[in-house]
Amino acid sequence: MTTSATTQVGKAAVAPSEMTKALARPSRSFWQDAWLRLLHNKAAVAGAIVILFFMLVAVFAPVLAPHNPLELNSGKGFLPPMWVEQSATGKAGTPEFILGTDNLGRDVLSRLIYGARVSMVVGFIPTLIIIVVGVSLGLVAGYWGGSTDNILMRITDVVYAFPDLLFFIIVMTALRATAIGQFLNGLFLLFVALALVNWVGVARLVRGQVLALKERDFVLASRAVGSTHMRIMFRHILPNSMGVIIVAMAFLIPGAIITEAILGYLGLGLRPSTDPADIFITSWGSMLLEGQSAINNQPWLLLAPAIAVALVVLSFNFLGDGLRDALDPRLRE
Amino acid sequence: MARYILRRLLQAIPTLLGISIISFILVNAAPGDPVTMRTFGDPRMTEETRQTLRRQLGLDQPLAVQYFTWLTGLAVRSGDQVAMMTSPTNTCAYFGGVNLTVCNTGGGVLRGDLGTSLDTKQPVWKRLVERMPATLELGIASLLLALVIGVPAGVLAAVYRGTWFDGVVRIITVIFTSVPIFWMALLLILVFAVILGWLPTGGRQTVSLTQEFNLGDRLRHLIMPAFVLALGGIAGFSRLMRTETLEVLNMDFVRTARAKGLPNGQVWFVHAFRNALIPMMTVLGPAIVGVLGGAVVVETIFAWPGMGRLTVSAAFQQDYPLVLGAGMFFAVLTILGNLLSDIFYGLVDPRVRLG
Numbered sequence: 201m202t203t204s205a206t207t208q209v210g211k212a213a214v215a216p217s218e219m220t221k222a223l224a225r226p227s228r229s230f231w232q233d234a235w236l237r238l239l240h241n242k243a244a245v246a247g248a249i250v251i252l253f254f255m256l257v258a259v260f261a262p263v264l265a266p267h268n269p270l271e272l273n274s275g276k277g278f279l280p281p282m283w284v285e286q287s288a289t290g291k292a293g294t295p296e297f298i299l300g301t302d303n304l305g306r307d308v309l310s311r312l313i314y315g316a317r318v319s320m321v322v323g324f325i326p327t328l329i330i331i332v333v334g335v336s337l338g339l340v341a342g343y344w345g346g347s348t349d350n351i352l353m354r355i356t357d358v359v360y361a362f363p364d365l366l367f368f369i370i371v372m373t374a375l376r377a378t379a380i381g382q383f384l385n386g387l388f389l390l391f392v393a394l395a396l397v398n399w400v401g402v403a404r405l406v407r408g409q410v411l412a413l414k415e416r417d418f419v420l421a422s423r424a425v426g427s428t429h430m431r432i433m434f435r436h437i438l439p440n441s442m443g444v445i446i447v448a449m450a451f452l453i454p455g456a457i458i459t460e461a462i463l464g465y466l467g468l469g470l471r472p473s474t475d476p477a478d479i480f481i482t483s484w485g486s487m488l489l490e491g492q493s494a495i496n497n498q499p500w501l502l503l504a505p506a507i508a509v510a511l512v513v514l515s516f517n518f519l520g521d522g523l524r525d526a527l528d529p530r531l532r533e
Numbered sequence: 534m535a536r537y538i539l540r541r542l543l544q545a546i547p548t549l550l551g552i553s554i555i556s557f558i559l560v561n562a563a564p565g566d567p568v569t570m571r572t573f574g575d576p577r578m579t580e581e582t583r584q585t586l587r588r589q590l591g592l593d594q595p596l597a598v599q600y601f602t603w604l605t606g607l608a609v610r611s612g613d614q615v616a617m618m619t620s621p622t623n624t625c626a627y628f629g630g631v632n633l634t635v636c637n638t639g640g641g642v643l644r645g646d647l648g649t650s651l652d653t654k655q656p657v658w659k660r661l662v663e664r665m666p667a668t669l670e671l672g673i674a675s676l677l678l679a680l681v682i683g684v685p686a687g688v689l690a691a692v693y694r695g696t697w698f699d700g701v702v703r704i705i706t707v708i709f710t711s712v713p714i715f716w717m718a719l720l721l722i723l724v725f726a727v728i729l730g731w732l733p734t735g736g737r738q739t740v741s742l743t744q745e746f747n748l749g750d751r752l753r754h755l756i757m758p759a760f761v762l763a764l765g766g767i768a769g770f771s772r773l774m775r776t777e778t779l780e781v782l783n784m785d786f787v788r789t790a791r792a793k794g795l796p797n798g799q800v801w802f803v804h805a806f807r808n809a810l811i812p813m814m815t816v817l818g819p820a821i822v823g824v825l826g827g828a829v830v831v832e833t834i835f836a837w838p839g840m841g842r843l844t845v846s847a848a849f850q851q852d853y854p855l856v857l858g859a860g861m862f863f864a865v866l867t868i869l870g871n872l873l874s875d876i877f878y879g880l881v882d883p884r885v886r887l888g
Contacts, residue, residue, distance in 0.1 A: 357544070358551040360871075361864045363826040366844060370556065370856060373848045374563040458713040462830060465715065466845070492719065495727050495734075502719060510716055517711035 244522020334402025606641025679766025687774025818874020
């Protein structure tokens with residue numbers, strides 16, 4: 201992509217006829233331009249499609265799942281995926297259970313489909329909280345400076361000096377048995393923990409943007425015509441920081457999904473549910489934990505959630521890279 | 534420079550205080566108390582002895598007082614309690630004016646005592662130090678691995694820019710940065726330990742009666758966790774080396790070297806590489822910090838007996854003093870790592886002014 205852009209510019213510089221042609225193009229806004237750049241990035245588009253697919257799977261899980269994810273099919277435990285003719289335990293896969301069954305005879309595919317719900321929710325909800333909190337505090341700290349800014353930077357120091365995962369583990373072990381820890385099968389606590397750690401990074405990022413933008417001429421001009429501080433912040437500075445914020449968001453989501461998977465793997469994620477009325481029944485992290493205990497004979501129990509996690513995380517990363525290239529061409533490698 | 538370092542170290546004090554307060558509150562927010570948990574079902578334990586135990590550990594005090602005791606090693610109680618509080622390890626005094634009994638327990642974080650582990654009754658400091666060699670071994674091995682793989686990959690990718698080799702390095706870099714390390718760990722265990730059976734699934738050495746040192750056995754245990762921990766470094770180093778080498782390759786002294794007829798290898802690795810190496814110093818600090826954070830995950834998955842795994846299991850067992858001590862320890866190391874990288878930055882690039 202980089203090369204094609206530079207050659208275009210180069211050609212335009214040498215051939216005046218082409219330059220006039222380029223100038224004759226209809227003018228596009230920054231966002232239209234970014235959108236077109238994003239559409240040209242194949243990896244980003246593929247990532248977006250995969251993400252969309254998993255979002256649909258999460259929403260329509262009850263329709264898509266071939267079996268009840270909680271149903272214990274007695275006598276049908278540890279079945280391999282349908283294409284395996286004989287597993288280490290001597291069982292053959294059947295088309296009835298496409299990805300096989302776990303130790304209790306529950307359908308792996310159905311559990312995987314329901315697990316997508318947790319990953320999507322864990323990816324998006326904390327990220328939204330993080331963005332709202334981080335952006336507002338970053339704006340205020342960067343714009344007003346002074347003690348707000350000082351406090352923000354000291355909090356940043358504290359958060360940065362502590363390994364994230366250690367913090368998550370302490371929070372989840374300490375508060376697990378409390379009322380907050382049990383709300384939404386433990387998901388709520390996870391949201392809070394993720395938000396507590398990550399808002400700082402966004403706030404710092406936005407603060408940096410504001411510091412750079414508030415000295416620019418258009419802000420000065422706006423101030424000269426008597427705009428209020430609110431108007432300058434939300435009408436001039438915020439829209440110009442939007443690109444950076446969106447890119448940060450695209451990388452926060454996979455980070456949150458990975459954290460859920462690690463905590464689930466450590467036995468600290470979503471509490472396993474046995475109530476079919478629950479929206480969140482199992483998570484990919486919990487499935488990884490169950491899968492690891494059977495790693496010797498039933499590796500598919502580990503592989504199925506592992507592939508799902510990797511697919512979603514890679515897709516978000518590709519989309520994030522694409523958004524970064526599209527929204528901030530200067531950052532391109 | 535000395536003033537800058539001093540200022541940064543002073544700035545670290547409020548940071549560490551903040552961390553200690555937050556972790557102290559969190560750790561103590563857990564319902565249930567450690568005394569009941571550890572003596573549950575013990576017929577010799579009466580509620581009265583439990584109460585005494587709690588009082589000895591100071592667990593019956595308000596949180597702020599507990600924090601103060603943990604920090605300074607001074608236990609404070611209202612009223613004259615000298616007789617009750619004095620023990621072989623405590624010296625107490627009663628101050629009538631403020632109606633407070635103050636005991637010097639001899640410890641306190643500020644005096645370098647991180648407390649006593651609730652599980653083994655050993656000093657926290659000792660338990661951490663015991664595990665340190667394992668974490669250092671893993672950390673150093675992974676950094677070396679990251680350098681040995683990442684640096685040449687980056688240099689060669691720059692030299693062979695635009696070829697298939699560059700493309701392969703680029704794709705591997707993307708995969709290594711975006712695939713979660715715990716995921717890679719599980720997959721490697723599955724492939725190399727379970728399916729192929731070449732490497733052990735975890736641990737630092739094969740368990741035997743004598744526990745003799747066996748280098749081959751140790752290396753076989755080390756390779757997978759070290760590699761997984763090195764993933765981020767490999768990607769980071771190779772990306773940086775590629776950019777830097779590209780820049781250096783276009784400089785005059787490289788053209789001169791080539792004009793003198795020096796062989797390619799010598800130009801790349803002696804002239805270009807040495808100059809591209811300078812910025813590498815600056816990413817070493819963050820790399821060390823990254824290894825510290827990653828050690829928590831990797832040690833847990835590979836059952837590696839290091840400080841990270843110790844901390845995770847302490848959190849599960851609600852061994853509060855150990856969790857707190859380990860948290861502070863990690864925080865200090867992280868702050869030092871960041872400071873080191875800033876200092877390197879200033880040394881390497883005179884345009885960055887410290888102060």
